[in-house]
Amino acid sequence: xxxxxxxxxxxxxxxxVFFIYLFLSLVLVIVAVPLIYILSSSVSSPQxxxxxxxxxxxxDFTLDGYKAVFHNPQIxxxxxxxxxxxxVGTVINVALTIMLGYPLAKKTLYGRNFFMVLLVIxxxxxxxxxxxxxxxxxxxxxxxxxxxxxxxxxxxxxxIVARTFFQTTIPDELAEAAELDGCSDIRFIFSIVLPLSKxxxxxxxxxxxVGHWNAYFDALIFLRKPDLFPLQIILRNILILNTxxxxxxxxxxxxxxxxxLKDLLKYSLIVVASAPVLIIYPFVQKHFVKxxxxxxxxx
Amino acid sequence: MPRLTSKLQxxxxxxxxxxxxxxxxxxxxxxxxxxxxxxRHWQLYLVLLLPVLYLIIFKYIPMAGIVIAFKNYNVxxxxxxxxxxxxxxxxxxxxxxxxxLYIKNTLGISFYGLILGFPAPxxxxxxxxxxxxxxxxxxxxxxxxxxxxxxxxxMVSIIIVNLTPNVGMVSKFFEMLGxxxxxxxxxxxxxxxxxxxxxxxxxxxxxxxxxxxxxxGVNPELYESAKVDGASRIQKILHIDIPSLIPVSVIMLILNxxxxxxxxxxxxxxxxxxxxxxxxxxxxxxxxxxxxxxxxFSFSAAIGLFNSVINLILLVSVNYIAxxxxxxxxx
Numbered sequence: 001x002x003x004x005x006x007x008x009x010x011x012x013x014x015x016x017v018f019f020i021y022l023f024l025s026l027v028l029v030i031v032a033v034p035l036i037y038i039l040s041s042s043v044s045s046p047q048x049x050x051x052x053x054x055x056x057x058x059x060d061f062t063l064d065g066y067k068a069v070f071h072n073p074q075i076x077x078x079x080x081x082x083x084x085x086x087x088v089g090t091v092i093n094v095a096l097t098i099m100l101g102y103p104l105a106k107k108t109l110y111g112r113n114f115f116m117v118l119l120v121i122x123x124x125x126x127x128x129x130x131x132x133x134x135x136x137x138x139x140x141x142x143x144x145x146x147x148x149x150x151x152x153x154x155x156x157x158x159x160i161v162a163r164t165f166f167q168t169t170i171p172d173e174l175a176e177a178a179e180l181d182g183c184s185d186i187r188f189i190f191s192i193v194l195p196l197s198k199x200x201x202x203x204x205x206x207x208x209x210v211g212h213w214n215a216y217f218d219a220l221i222f223l224r225k226p227d228l229f230p231l232q233i234i235l236r237n238i239l240i241l242n243t244x245x246x247x248x249x250x251x252x253x254x255x256x257x258x259x260x261l262k263d264l265l266k267y268s269l270i271v272v273a274s275a276p277v278l279i280i281y282p283f284v285q286k287h288f289v290k291x292x293x294x295x296x297x298x299x
Numbered sequence: 300m301p302r303l304t305s306k307l308q309x310x311x312x313x314x315x316x317x318x319x320x321x322x323x324x325x326x327x328x329x330x331x332x333x334x335x336x337x338x339r340h341w342q343l344y345l346v347l348l349l350p351v352l353y354l355i356i357f358k359y360i361p362m363a364g365i366v367i368a369f370k371n372y373n374v375x376x377x378x379x380x381x382x383x384x385x386x387x388x389x390x391x392x393x394x395x396x397x398x399x400l401y402i403k404n405t406l407g408i409s410f411y412g413l414i415l416g417f418p419a420p421x422x423x424x425x426x427x428x429x430x431x432x433x434x435x436x437x438x439x440x441x442x443x444x445x446x447x448x449x450x451x452x453x454m455v456s457i458i459i460v461n462l463t464p465n466v467g468m469v470s471k472f473f474e475m476l477g478x479x480x481x482x483x484x485x486x487x488x489x490x491x492x493x494x495x496x497x498x499x500x501x502x503x504x505x506x507x508x509x510x511x512x513x514x515x516g517v518n519p520e521l522y523e524s525a526k527v528d529g530a531s532r533i534q535k536i537l538h539i540d541i542p543s544l545i546p547v548s549v550i551m552l553i554l555n556x557x558x559x560x561x562x563x564x565x566x567x568x569x570x571x572x573x574x575x576x577x578x579x580x581x582x583x584x585x586x587x588x589x590x591x592x593x594x595x596f597s598f599s600a601a602i603g604l605f606n607s608v609i610n611l612i613l614l615v616s617v618n619y620i621a622x623x624x625x626x627x628x629x630x
Contacts, residue, residue: 013532020429024439027423031500032442034461037468052471100350103343110336115347122358124557125611128603129583130590131364134378135357154353185342214450217565221591232452239456240569266460270453277448285441292505293512 042066042267046260049267065268068261075269077227078234085230086212089149093208094201096154101162102193107172123156133221147222148215148230155211158204165200165294166193203291206284210277235273239266368601388601397580405581408567409559412495417555419499420506421548425540427507428514429532440511443504455569458497459484485574494570494579513547514540549627557614560606582606 009017036056041049045060053059069075103109104116126132132151141147170193178188194201216232223229337344368388370381392398423443430436449457461467462483465474473481483489521539530538564583571579582602590599622628 010531016532017429020426021435023426024430024435027426028439028442031446031504034457034468034500035445038457038460050466052465055468055471096350096353099346103347106340106343108336108340109343109347110333110340115351118351118354122354124614125362125607126358127361127364128600128607129586130596130600130603131361131367131378132357133591134364134367134596135361139356151357153357154350159350185340186346189346210448214448214452216450216452221587232450235450235452235456236569239452240459263463263466266456270456270460274449274453278445281445281448282441285444288444289508292508 038267038270042264042271044264046264049263050260064261065264066272068265069268069272074226074234074238075231075272078229078231081227081229082213082231084145085148085215086209089152089212090205090208092149092153093155093158093212094204097158097162097204097208098189098194098197098201100154101159102166102189104159104163105166105170106175108175119156119159129221136222142222143225143228145228148212148218148228151218151222152211152215155208158207161291161294162200162204165197170196199287199290200294202284203287203294206280206287207291213277231273235269238269365600365604367597368604370597372597372600384597388598389605391598392602392605397585400577401580401582401585404578405560405562405583408491408494408581409562411491412498413555413559415495415499416502416506417552419503421510421544423503423507424510424514424544425536427511428540429536440504440507444508445504446501447505449501451563451565452569454497454501455566458493458570462493482574484570484572487575487578490570490575490578494567498566509547509551510544513544517543545625546627549621549625550629553614553617553621553629556617557610559613560610 033056037054040056040058041054042065043061043063044054044058045062046064048054048059100115100119104112104119106112109115136142136147136151139150141150174192175188178192183191214232215230216236219228219230219233223233364378367378367381369384369386370378371384371387372378373381376382427436427439446454459467461469464470464480464482470481470483473479483493517539522535525535525539560582562581562583564587567579567581568584568587571584583606586599586603586606589595589602593599618628618630
């Protein structure tokens with residue numbers, strides 16, 4: 001790209017690039033502003049929020065909203081439950097995904113196409129809500145922690161991504177050579193496949209973990225006991241159904257107008273609930289991109 | 300099949316060198332290749348066992364459980380023991396006064412979402428592709444796909460908070476334009492737009508990744524020669540970028556169209572309120588309310604089945620059309 005010899009951009013092109021920049025800046029603003037607004041509101045005083053003084057920057061900085069959030073016992077329980085579902089669920093997810101994805105990538109697996117079809121059919125057709133619910137009910141999983149883990153123990157899309165990865169990065173010759181040396185398939189998985197698959201394992205872990213942290217549907221239909229509720233259900237009760245328990249605010253300075261604090265609490269709660277994912281996000285962003293790209297290679 | 304026969308021919312010459320098959324000569328002599336192949340890699344089947352069991356229990360048994368739609372479900376007798384009801388529940392649904400309303404809402408929100416949501420990531424990818432490098436490009440990418448990680452509950456909360464009269468940012472913005480004190484979430488006519496535009500806000504950046512990947516795979520020589528021929532940037536987009544995005548776009552379009560009837564339950568259910576129900580009730584929310592909240596299992600399953608079948612027909616036909624028109628299809 002030496003300036004002297006490159007063909008110079010025409011006026012039309014430069015104008016075009018200007019519009020591209022304008023368009024992308026607009027995208028940036030539209031996406032970022034609501035997020036900044038929530039963040040700023042969460043640390044502004046209730047009065048400022050309610051009277052609509054907050055635009056982009058915090059007004060009358062205060063952490064009262066966060067104090068109220070952390071004083072709420074429900075939120076603490078939800079946080080711990082979500083943590084449990086995320087960790088245990090993700091471990092099971094990743095294990096099962098590899099257990100299905102790896103054999104499907106092997107040409108030596110007789111009936112490979114059959115298993116692949118078995119998998120893909122589930123992407124296109126399902127029994128629907130009621131039969132799904134009844135299966136979980138018949139297994140006596142309702143109102144247990146397993147209801148949050150077992151029904152979603154495998155993501156079909158993730159299996160296909162993993163299979164594509166195994167197919168493209170682990171050469172058949174390697175497996176053949178190992179076989180000649182007397183290495184069993186299971187040992188090959190543990191000592192060769194897993195160490196070579198760290199990138200895809202990282203990607204899967206992240207995708208599954210985010211899924212568990214944000215999961216809400218299974219809890220809505222399978223759980224009735226409040227002490228099993230994940231954070232998302234608690235959030236729904238507080239943020240959307242507006243059932244804020246008055247007692248949760250008793251500890252916080254009584255001077256604040258209750259209504260104002262209630263509004264403030266919503267903003268703080270949104271930030272607190274999204275924090276785990278958004279904090280790790282910048283570190284894992286490129287892995288996510290990689291995951292999408294591996295998945296897009298071949299269906 | 301061809302693989303099977305070729306294996307048969309190569310097997311004997313390989314066998315003497317192969318310690319695994321040397322260990323098990325009796326099986327070889329019986330000549331049952333299938334059994335031998337399975338036996339040789341029995342460990343792979345062992346590994347497969349758990350996930351396949353999962354698929355059977357949580358995917359295939361529910362599929363078989365669909366018969367509940369044709370039965371008078373009785374909790375004590377169970378799905379299989381209950382009496383047949385024939386198409387009673389389907390008729391009940393087709394004849395219900397709200398049948399067309401729910402179909403209309405489902406299709407309306409879906410197509411609105413498709414028309415806006417499908418091209419948006421392509422547009423963003425094309426624009427980002429025009430900027431070769433630098434901090435600006437990275438920031439746009441990073442910020443634009445951050446909303447993808449926000450949970451549905453939080454997303455709906457953000458929508459509600461922003462649309463709260465007098466307080467929310469969007470409300471304040473409209474107030475400046477002279478529309479004051481409006482409860483946007485309570486206006487039936489606005490539901491579709493709020494749903495679709497917030498989806499675009501949340502998923503466009505993430506959706507663009509796949510197109511950016513496709514664009515990064517374009518042969519640079521094409522750009523070079525276009526440059527030499529004096530092509531403008533717009534011409535390059537029209538004649539190089541867009542054609543190279545067509546295969547992946549077709550696949551994405553088929554996938555999207557195949558989900559038309561499977562309109563997301565989570566977000567719509569959370570966004571519903573008594574005021575907007577006339578435009579926000581879709582088939583999936585109705586199935587949930589009738590089935591799980593109202594305990595009409597059979598009726599609800601019939602609606603769900605109807606929905607799935609329409610969806611499957613859509614997917615198969617769109618795929619067929621795509622295969623005929625272009626060479627790209629899911630299968």
